[in-house]
Amino acid sequence: MRKLFFGTVLVASIGSLSPSASAQTIASDTPETRVGAHGLRLPASFSGVLPCADCPGIRHHLDLWDTSGGFVLRREYIDRDLVVVTRGRWHADPQARAIILRGEDGEQMGWQILDQDRVRMLDQDGDPIDSELDYELSAGPMEPVDISATLTGAFTYFADAALFEDCLTGERMPVVMAGDYLALERAYLEERSAPMAPLLARIDARVAEAEAMEGPPRRSVHVERLHHVTPHGACLTRRAPAPLVNSFWRIRSVEGVPLPAGADMREPYLLLLAGEDGASRFSGTLGCNMMMGSYTRDGEALSFGPAASTMMACPPPLDGLEPAFAEALAATAGFSSDGYALNLTDDAGRIRASLVAVHTPWN
Numbered sequence: 076m077r078k079l080f081f082g083t084v085l086v087a088s089i090g091s092l093s094p095s096a097s098a099q100t101i102a103s104d105t106p107e108t109r110v111g112a113h114g115l116r117l118p119a120s121f122s123g124v125l126p127c128a129d130c131p132g133i134r135h136h137l138d139l140w141d142t143s144g145g146f147v148l149r150r151e152y153i154d155r156d157l158v159v160v161t162r163g164r165w166h167a168d169p170q171a172r173a174i175i176l177r178g179e180d181g182e183q184m185g186w187q188i189l190d191q192d193r194v195r196m197l198d199q200d201g202d203p204i205d206s207e208l209d210y211e212l213s214a215g216p217m218e219p220v221d222i223s224a225t226l227t228g229a230f231t232y233f234a235d236a237a238l239f240e241d242c243l244t245g246e247r248m249p250v251v252m253a254g255d256y257l258a259l260e261r262a263y264l265e266e267r268s269a270p271m272a273p274l275l276a277r278i279d280a281r282v283a284e285a286e287a288m289e290g291p292p293r294r295s296v297h298v299e300r301l302h303h304v305t306p307h308g309a310c311l312t313r314r315a316p317a318p319l320v321n322s323f324w325r326i327r328s329v330e331g332v333p334l335p336a337g338a339d340m341r342e343p344y345l346l347l348l349a350g351e352d353g354a355s356r357f358s359g360t361l362g363c364n365m366m367m368g369s370y371t372r373d374g375e376a377l378s379f380g381p382a383a384s385t386m387m388a389c390p391p392p393l394d395g396l397e398p399a400f401a402e403a404l405a406a407t408a409g410f411s412s413d414g415y416a417l418n419l420t421d422d423a424g425r426i427r428a429s430l431v432a433v434h435t436p437w438n
Contacts, residue, residue, distance in 0.1 A: 108217075109141065112323040112344035113167035113174060113434055116191040117141035120219065121212035125196065130155045135212055137194075138219045139165065139174075144314075144437070145244030146176055148184075149220045160222055162244050164312070167434035169346055170321050173197060177437065179243070186212070219294055221283040226296070229273035229310055232263050239296045240273070242310035250296045251285045258301045266306045275308030276301065316414025317432035319372070320347045324417050324430035326361060329400045331426075334361060335392060345430060347372075361397055363389035366404075375411070377419070379404040403427035 110116050118140050124132040134151040144166065150159045163178040168185070174194065176184045185197035192214035198204050229240040230250070237250035237260065250256060259276060267274050278298050285295040317324075326334055326343040334343050340362035347357045347370055357379065358367040368382035382401055389397060408422040417430040 110191055110341040111141055111434065112325065112342045114188045114191060116214065118217045119214040120217050121194060121214050123212040125210055126208045127152060136220055137212055138217065140246065143245030145246050147220055147222060147244065148176065164244065164437045166436045167323060169323055170348065171201065221281065223281045225277065226280050227275065227277045230259060230263055230276040231271060231273050232260055233271045242312065248282065248294055248296050250298065254298045255301050256298045259298055262301065262304045266304050268307065275305040277303055312437050314435045315438050317435045319410065319412060320349050322432055323434050325433045326428060326430050328429045329396055329403055332396065334396065361393055361400055363387060363393045364397060375409050377407055377410045379407055400428065
């Protein structure tokens with residue numbers, strides 16, 4: 076198994092750049108939680124005191140964002156006056172039923188998913204730790220830790236709204252118009268390529284709650300020092316292409332009908348696993364019942380065997396879409412994928428279901 080290790084890097088690197096959005100879109104007042112295909116209810120903050128070789132314990136606080144795939148991990152070494160904060164992105168490992176945190180320079184730490192609200196630390200080789208000591212973190216409401224760091228990110232200013240997307244974590248936050256903010260705004264107005272176009276900026280900043288013009292306080296960027304801006308620069312990180320097998324594929328539509336979205340629903344997904352005994356199994360859900368069975372692949376030919384399913388009563392429209400999805404799987408004869416989108420097709424080439432890769436590693 077891939078060797079995992081984790082360092083203490085605090086400085087941001089260039090991450091992903093998404094299209095600009097309004098302050099209301101970027102900083103919602105009450106983030107909705109949802110159980111993802113990986114099995115965790117996110118966004119959430121996980122906490123616990125884990126063993127320490129030379130101190131009474133290490134107090135962990137792990138913030139996981141679902142939409143950006145970002146994380147912040149704060150580790151406080153009790154009685155040692157040492158606090159380490161690491162930031163980065165995470166991805167899911169379906170085969171290991173784990174999430175992998177990746178900080179700067181490729182440093183990694185694995186956490187086994189125990190249930191919707193609990194994770195357990197894996198060892199440096201990515202295997203379960205054989206110990207009676209407590210290596211678990213439990214989830215609570217999202218309460219992000221305050222951080223001070225040098226950030227690289229995409230800054231946008233328009234109509235008195237200042238927004239910043241951290242390249243390293245993908246977090247999108249409003250910017251407090253104080254401190255060295257005016258220097259950042261002036262640089263933006265001088266160097267932007269067009270109104271509302273994002274500009275890459277490097278700043279010393281504190282990230283913490285601040286009063287909002289409307290609604291409750293929001294997690295915001297407090298600019299302490301502007302280093303420089305980079306015209307025509309962009310955050311570079313994006314998710315790697317996903318293989319067909321051992322990847323979570325979010326189901327977008329069945330027979331051309333888009334799936335509904337809801338905070339109380341599990342993320343709809345399809346997962347194809349290659350078993351160690353040679354058995355190829357699949358599992359999935361539209362957000363209500365779980366389906367499972369076998370599949371066969373030969374090049375671009377793909378077929379699914381009879382599927383078993385749980386038998387819960389589902390609300391509309393899932394009560395009608397679930398049988399349609401079962402029929403779509405039964406009719407599947409092939410697939411097409413570019414590593415980001417996946418189409419299941421029948422023997423006539425008609426698309427029976429459309430999916431998109433999620434929770435995959437980052438480049």
